[in-house]
Amino acid sequence: MRDIRDLVIYGAGGFGRETAQAVTALPGWRLLGFGDDDRGRLGDTVDGLPILGDTKEIADMADACVVVSTGSPADYDSRRRIVARLELPASRYATLVHPAAWVAPSSRIGPGSVVLAQTVLTASARIGAHVAIMPHVTVTHDDVIEDYVTIAAGARLSGGVRVRAGAYVGTGAIVRQGVTIGPGALVGMGAVVLQDVPAGEVWVGSPARYLRPAPHRKEVR
Ligand SMILES: CC(C)(COP(=O)(O)OP(=O)(O)OC[C@H]1O[C@@H](n2cnc3c(N)ncnc32)[C@H](O)[C@@H]1OP(=O)(O)O)[C@@H](O)C(=O)NCCC(=O)NCCS
Numbered sequence: 001m002r003d004i005r006d007l008v009i010y011g012a013g014g015f016g017r018e019t020a021q022a023v024t025a026l027p028g029w030r031l032l033g034f035g036d037d038d039r040g041r042l043g044d045t046v047d048g049l050p051i052l053g054d055t056k057e058i059a060d061m062a063d064a065c066v067v068v069s070t071g072s073p074a075d076y077d078s079r080r081r082i083v084a085r086l087e088l089p090a091s092r093y094a095t096l097v098h099p100a101a102w103v104a105p106s107s108r109i110g111p112g113s114v115v116l117a118q119t120v121l122t123a124s125a126r127i128g129a130h131v132a133i134m135p136h137v138t139v140t141h142d143d144v145i146e147d148y149v150t151i152a153a154g155a156r157l158s159g160g161v162r163v164r165a166g167a168y169v170g171t172g173a174i175v176r177q178g179v180t181i182g183p184g185a186l187v188g189m190g191a192v193v194l195q196d197v198p199a200g201e202v203w204v205g206s207p208a209r210y211l212r213p214a215p216h217r218k219e220v221r
Helices: 014-023 055-060 078-086
Strands: 006-009 029-035 049-053 064-068 202-204 209-213
Touching: 006 014, 006 055, 014 029, 029 055, 029 064, 049 055, 055 078, 064 078
Parallel strands: 006 029, 006 064, 029 049
Antiparallel strands: 202 209
C-alpha cells in the first residue's frame, strides 16, 4: 500500500488555499491544516481545515511535511522569512505538483515548491526551493527559476530565462528569451519584458520599463 504522509500548508491566504485544493488531487498526502503567523486565527477553520499554529507549533510537528504557500505581490519576500523562522531541514518540505501540470522529465523542482494546474515545464527547466508557480504558467527550455521566486498565473517565460532569487513575475507577463529578472525584482501584470530587469526594481508595461524600487531591495542577496 502507498505511504500516506501528513502535510501542513503554511499560509491560509489565497495561494495557501489554492495549494490546499491542489492537494485534494494528489494521492499520498493527509492534509492536517494550515499554519499562519496570525495567532488570533488559531483554531479557526479555513475551507474546512483548521489553523494549527504559527512557525513554532508547525516546526514542532516532527512527523508532518510542510510547504510555505504565501504569494502576495504586496509581500513576496514572506516565504523566505517564514522558511528562515521554521529552521527545518529540506527533508521536511514537500514538493507539490498538481497532476494537471506537465513537467518534462528533464526538468527539476526543488523542495518546498508548489506548481499549480495547467503549468507546463517544457525541457530542462530548473526550479529551485520554495518557488510558487501559479496556474497556466509556461516555463520553457533551459529556464532557471531560483529559490523563493513567485510566478503568477498565465506568465510565459521564453527559453533560457533566469529569474533570480525572490523575484516576482506578475499575472500574464511575457519574458523574452535569455532575459534575467534580478533578485527581488517585480515584473507587473501583463508586462512584456525585453531586457534584463535589475535587482530590487519594479518594472511594468510593454515594453517593460522601470516604475519604482521594490519593497524588499535591502533583503535580497
Ligand atoms: C506593478 C504593481 C506592483 C504596481 O503596483 P503599485 O505600486 O501599487 O502601482 P499603482 O497601482 O499605484 O500604479 C502606479 C502607476 O503604474 C501603472 N501600473 C501599475 N501596474 C501596472 C501594470 N501592471 N502595467 C502597466 N502599468 C501599471 C499605473 O497605471 C500607474 O500609472 P500612473 O502613475 O501613470 O497613473 C502592480 O500593479 C502589479 O502589477 N502587481 C502584480 C499583481 C499580480 O500579478 N497579482 C497576481 C497574484 S495575486
